[in-house]
Structure formats: C-alpha cells, structure tokens
Amino acid sequence: MSNLYAVGDIHGQIHMLEALVERVPFQEEDEIVFLGDYIDRGRDSKAVVDLLIRFKREYPKAVFLRGNHEDMLLDYLSGGGSYHPGVYLMNGGGATLENYRDEGGDVLVPPEHLKFFNALEWIHTSRGFIFVHAGLRPGVPIDRQDPMDLVWIREEFFHAGYDFGKPVIFGHTPGLEIKNELPLYLGIDTRAVAGGFLTCVKLGDGGIVDCHQVSSREVE
DSSP states (O other): OOOOEEEEEOOHHHHHHHHHHHHHHOTTTTTEEEEEEOOSSOOOOOHHHHHHHHHHHTTOOOTEEEOOHHHHHHHTTOOOTOOTHHHHIIIIIHHHHHHHHOSSOOOOOOHHHHHHHHHBBBBETTTEEESSSOOOOOOEEEEEEHHHHHOOOOHHHHHTTOOOOOEEEEEESOSSSSSEEETTTOOOOOOGGGGGGEEEEEEETTEEEEEEEEGGGGGO
C-alpha cells in the first residue's frame, strides 16, 4: 500500500531539501504533498524548483500546492494587480528574482518553471486529510473558500478551534515546533529558512505515523 506524506515550507533551502529527499524512504507509488512556499528568502529558489520538477518525474503522485510566495511571484511576473506594489520584494522576493536574472539583468523564468508555478493547486484532499498552504476560514464550506485565505490566513484559522470534518495539514505560519492540534489541524512550517528545520510527516489513521526533519545546522 502506498504512503501519504506532507512536506513543509522550503523557501529556497536546496541543501535541506536534498537531504530530506535522501533521508525519507519515498516509494514511487507514494502520495507526497508539498504545502507551498518553495521560493523566496532563501538563496536557491531556482534550484529548489528544478529539484521538484525532477521529483515529480520520479514520484508521479506528488502534489504541489500554491503558497503565498508563489502567488506573489506570479502576480509580480504578470505586472501586478492582486498585491500592492512592492509587497513581493518586501517578502523576500528579491532573492528569487536574482536567481532568474540573465547576464543583462532581465528576469527570465524558464517555461518549465512557469508551467510548474501555474499548475500549483490551491487545496488538496486525500485519505481523510485536507492539505492547504495557510489554512481555512472557519464556517465557510471548503468549495467556497477565498483563495487569499488559503495562502494567507493565520490566527483566524488556528485559534478558532473549528472542526472542518477532517484534519487540516498546513504550513505558512512558522515555529520551531510542529503545531499538533490533531484531530483539528497540524502545522509543519518549522522555520527551514530561519535556522530551524525542514519537516516531512507521514500520515495515516487521522494522525502522524512518522516524522522526518532536517536541521539547518546539518547543511551549513
């Protein structure tokens, strides 16, 4: 039987991601859900996306969700409109743009990377779990959630103690420890880009079966 995993926010930490992929015993048939925020703040966002594209080829059931940082990047590349000018750069986007600059200083995102970003899912459900980058608005049906909430919400979600009928697995809100309030929710953004850990949890029977982490100190 295949396994179900979720991976927290990466934020350009290619060496932590490489170590995690090597450490976790993924199998070809496993369903591996990445919760978004692959880019920004860290130095190697382009390399992270390269690895994730290769990862999908090896693990075809991998799922990639949209985080607020991918949403801001796509808005920036399209000329803006959804966000106030400058918000993307204020949120660490400059490091990613530098990764994509050519010798002339222009930002050129390869077509394969644009395809990856545009294909990111807002939400995913599987085996009795709900996967989303940031969380859900309490009292709103899943199919009527505002996309901005899915990638930006924080306290209104996890302080509400709301039962969505299934555990919600999310990233976005960082902490050095996992936010384990199962059966309501599980938060696994453990500050990979800020001296913490990159976290991957194996899920089953409504809870955590196993947990793998790579410390930033391991790859310094």
